[in-house]
Amino acid sequence: MNLFDALTALLLVLLAWRCLIVPDLFRSIVLFVVFGLLLALTWARLDAPDLALAEAAIGAGVLGVLLLGTWRALGSPRRGETPSSSLPAGLRVLSAAGSAVLAGALAYGLHLLPGTGDGAGTLALETLPLPATGQPVTAVLLDFRSYDTLLETAVLLMAVVGTWLARSPLLDALSSEDATAHTPVMPVLMRLFAPVLLVTGAYLVWAGAYTPGGAFQGGAVLAAAGVLLALGRRLGTAPDAGWLLRLLLVLGVLVFIGAGLLLMPAQNAFMAYPERWAGLIMHLVEYTLAVSIALSLLLLFTGRPGLRGISG
Amino acid sequence: MIYQALPLWVLMTSLVAALVVFVAGERRHRLRITVNLAAAVFKLLLVAVMLVGVLRGDLFLVRFAVLPGVELILHADALTMLFTTLSAVLWLVTTVYAISYLEQRPNRARFFGFFSLCVAATMGIATAGNLFTFFVFYELLTLATWPLVVHNGWPKAMAVGRLYLRYTLGGGAVLLLGIVALNSLGVPGDFLAGGSLDGVEKTHRAAVFGIFLLLLGGLGVKAAVVPLHVWLPSAMVAPAPVSALLHAVAVVKAGAFGIVRVVYDVYGLEVMTELQLGTLLAAVASVTIIYGSLKAIAQTDLKRRLAYSTVSQVSYIALGVGLGSPLATVGGLVHLVHQGLMKITLFFCAGNYAETHGIHKITELNGIGRRMPWTTAMFTLGAFGMMGAPPLAGFVSKWYLGMGALQAEALWVIPVLLVSTALNAIYFLPMLYRAWFAPPADREAAAGLAEARLGLLVPTLCTGIAALGAGVLAGLPLSPLSWVAFIVAQEYGE
Amino acid sequence: MTEMLPVLAVFLPLLAGVILFLSGPGPGGLWALGGIVLSAAPSLLLVRQVAVMGTIEHLMGGWSVPLGIRLMADGLSALMILLTAVVGVLVSIHALGLFDRRDAASRQFWVLWPLLWGALNALFLSADLFNAYVTLELVTLAAIPLVLLAGSARAVSAALRYLILALFGSMLYLAGVALIYGLTGVLDMQLAGERLAGGGWVVNLAAALMVTGLLVKAAIVPFHLWLPDAHGSAPAPVSALLSALVVKAAVYLLLRLWSGPLLEPLSQPSVAWLLAGLGVAAILYGSVQALRQPRLKLVVAYSTVAQLGYMLLLFPMAGLLAWQGVIYHGVAHGVAKAALFLAAGNILYQIGHDRIVDLRGSGTVLAVSFGTFAIAGISIMGLPPSGGFLGKWLLLQATLGAGAWWLALVILAGGLLAAGYVFRVLRAAFQLPDSDAEGMEPPVRHIGPLMRWPALVLALLGIALGFAGEPLLALLGDMPGGAG
Amino acid sequence: MMGLDVYAIAAAVLVGLGFHGLITQPHPLKRLLAVNVVGNGVFLALIVLARRLPDGPDPIPHAMVLTGIVIAVSATAFGLALVRRQARDAEERDD
């Protein structure tokens, strides 16, 4: 029984339980972010480096900023104590019992599962050298099950359009009276961190083909750079998205579908890339995807369709 | 092929008429009247052609597969022609009556649209070739009649509409259950001369019995059999042409016609007698006859009394069919036509009284004979016919029913007939006495002749004379009686 | 070429959505119309192909099954794609009248709707458990922003509750998929089905999780709380799409799982009767609630909750008749419910409110809308000659064949209750305005032909379905792999 | 391999906790967190399953989890936008 694993698992559960139980909203958000970071650590421990990166960048990073931003934008009356549950005590006990049974059943189920050797996983590992990318997860994402990845980018696009329709921009709510506006330190931080973030993001995207990384993780880091610039007043929002921004937003999906459809007659199957250019196409798709994801996550944060640079 | 699909064209004429009327909209009266009348006349012609065809024995059949193993079938046999001719003739007469009755009333396009839709449904019921098609048009009739019952829009009409729906849709659901149950026993439900159960009753004795009860329940609602008749008297709140054509002819007869179809063309006579269903049907019919007449006596409103009279008269048909002997069947089936003609005359007269002098209560009938002689003459004719006074139509059907009862050794039916005739007299004669001999209540009533306007009077006269003719000239080849004899000959295969 | 059709049916609508997103506030309806045609064409071609050639399969990315994802267009998916295409085109025409492309918010309808269309086609074609999760999520996330188009505070809180519950449903479904992947190591439905043949405790747990997740997303009674508000407060064409297609997608997936991998766990008598019990509860509860709603759109929304209950009656009567009955009822309900919502939307648009009590006397003024409502109501009530009736007929035959008498009574009772709430609305059309009201105040806004006629066409289609039983059931073919 | 089961149990407990949280917490933001906890629980379960292959972690569940995370984040971001909008509407309604 490895102490580290037991401790992490216990801490995870404790954090999640506190996050859901504690009445104060701000405290539960902070707990949730810490829970996300610890989860990223757990995944690194469970030999899933890609996911650790993704969870840290997207789950804890972007989501953390969004949660804190939303909490900030909720306005004073709503922020403090969240009303304790209105359910009668009996129902709470019932739901507690129900969830306990669910958890127990799931745990016992997972425990029972035999490790099947002949599943799709082993098949994927065996056919690894075939697709251009060495990294197994990226291979699955961009080649074997690239259909899922494509649909997923469409989900991101829908979320962005949905956020526009919700018409509740986050950035504007934080603008004026925020403490960060007037401190000299912010420009220093931005000048130092923004380029570092951009470089790391680009590296992650490029490295995705061979080492853990890829479009999503890289995109998230790039988005983080964008959020930093937005908070530092270098990046403002605009009422309507210019055509360039819209093009970049959908670039990933367009290239993905385009590559699939145009090459379909040749290979008689959707998204089956011919041998010679497979590597090239995948890289192209990955880069455009990263750009689209970065912009989408940024727009999910700002909440308004347009973006404009603010000088000085 | 066109000739063979004649039943479909008969149905389509009124359907198309309905669509044209709906589309034409409220303002174009001239167009609506011409379309209605033209459709009615054209349908009459088609029915005549079909009549001749059936007489010659031509085959009229249209099949359309709706589901694997389930078909919409329209065909025309002798029984169909009986109901189709009755409806076609009376639709023409009632359309003329309705056009003048609704002179200035609002929503006339809506009225005539649903009116012709009702007739289309009735035609469908008449020409249906199997239980499935019958049920399709049976429910369509409910949907088409509801708007007519609530046509006036008064809160009272709405309440009646709700009652009407509850009964008819409930009945429809029970009927559907019966049909599907029959279907699941492997009986497709086609209308074949000797019945299409072909031996199923041997294996599933109880189920077949139970299914008959379901079918009877479903059809009984529209045939106004006793426990299910409540909607009919209250439906009198509808305008006169509606209560005339629909509640005296189309809707009520659809139920009775359904019972006839089920008894003869689905179950067949042997099964009916073997499972004692015949006597059950006859018993229920008798109860309704007596109950209907008793309730009629207690009514003060003219149309409600006529409604209860309808409740009891329709059960004569069920009684005739229930007895199962050839003569009783003749009596029952011919009463379908005779009752239709007589009852529509009475309702037309009631409509005339209400429209010209606003008479609704029976007490207000005093001395109306002097002021509206023709209408009251027709009323008297109809009344005597209903009572079964020879040589009128009512007598012919009751005579055959009596003979049929003797033939089927169901002696208990004779006293039922006599008692009901007596009860008829009890509720009809006082009305006649008031109309002719009682002095008019207020002074201005004695001013002189104030007959209903021509548009209302002429149709009443036509139906009155037709009722008279059906009785007196029963012997002629194309009279309802001889046609029914032709049907019975086919059914019993003599 | 036929190999490409499933892919085109998914990606052309998505492409249309993306192009409309790119085109920005530019030209008016023409682009939108182009988008609709671009989306409808492949769907119809695919349906024709399936009718001719039977099941079509396509291995995405050229990889064989356990590794890659398989798209499969069999009878059931072809029927659902046909339903989506038909309802989609007519609702789009109606939306052309309502959402003009200049206004920023309603322009997004023309982005989200083709994406939703593509997502629906993707879901109907998917034969892979995880891919079904992604497409289901895609459908939900395209539908929720559409609810927002109305922009009212009610719509926002309804959308939020819808989102939270839909997310929860998806997570449960994913938990089930995880367990199945743990057991079998494959995600393809057919392969998983073969490897799950042994059954056992874990399969039951996985089935329970997946089914619960789908029941939440399909708003079956215990989890229906989000539906009435979401469908009630959304604009008319959106609620038509939601009720006719989106909610049915979750039930479709349930049927697909039942006839595929989860056949054994779900056909155990106890589970089958539990699901049927939920269906009965949905029918009765939804209808009773529909009878009590003050607003027209809520009546129609609760009617959806009720009508979806019918689709759960399949499980205890596993047979070809029940299968055909449930699916035919689903298709007929889709068409008729879309017509009902469009008609209700027209009424609301014209006289500014949809309180049933105050509809009195508006019959003459809104003749076409009430006419559409009546015709569509016939199919919802399951009265002949409508598609709903054929569905009810097949279901009744199935229940009586299986000897489940009380289930037949429930179906009939459902029909009568439906008659209750349909005629409750129609009564307003025939009733005279009460004497003191100074006659019907003139309609607030006049609706153009674009908004008026698609609803009527959909209603008439509901009736036409009453006659088109033979070809459609031939297209559906027999029950895939079930105990039929 | 006992360490493995600890995470499996943790995953199951997370799903249970999230489920309980979703039912009892009325505040939409807390409910969004609860759903995310359920999601993370399921993802953890998937990752635990991925380690059962003899030669190296199984990439399929990893891809599933990555897709799941992106979907969860975009849905939650949209949910948070709705929460903000709902709060703003409530504020406008109050004053």
Add this chain to the structure above:
Amino acid sequence: MTLLGSLVIVAGLFFYLAGTVGMLRFPDVYSRLHAVTKADNIGLGLLCLGCALILRSWTLAALLAVIWLLAVTAATVGCHLIARNRLRQDQGVE
């Protein structure tokens, strides 16, 4: 080398412990901030040093150094912002 490395790591842990204790015990925000940032930064530094010693590869050492640098700057800026915000709240500038 590994012995030396683990010793350094233990020292680092000690600093973390001090930082945490400080955060819990100190009365007001500023002192707590002070404790956390100072102690943890040094703790992290020692940790990175220890790992570099154990892993004995220059590239990793450089990477760890960069990580340490970034972490320190982030911590200081964060601490500055929180302190400033707290100060503005105390002076009612809000």
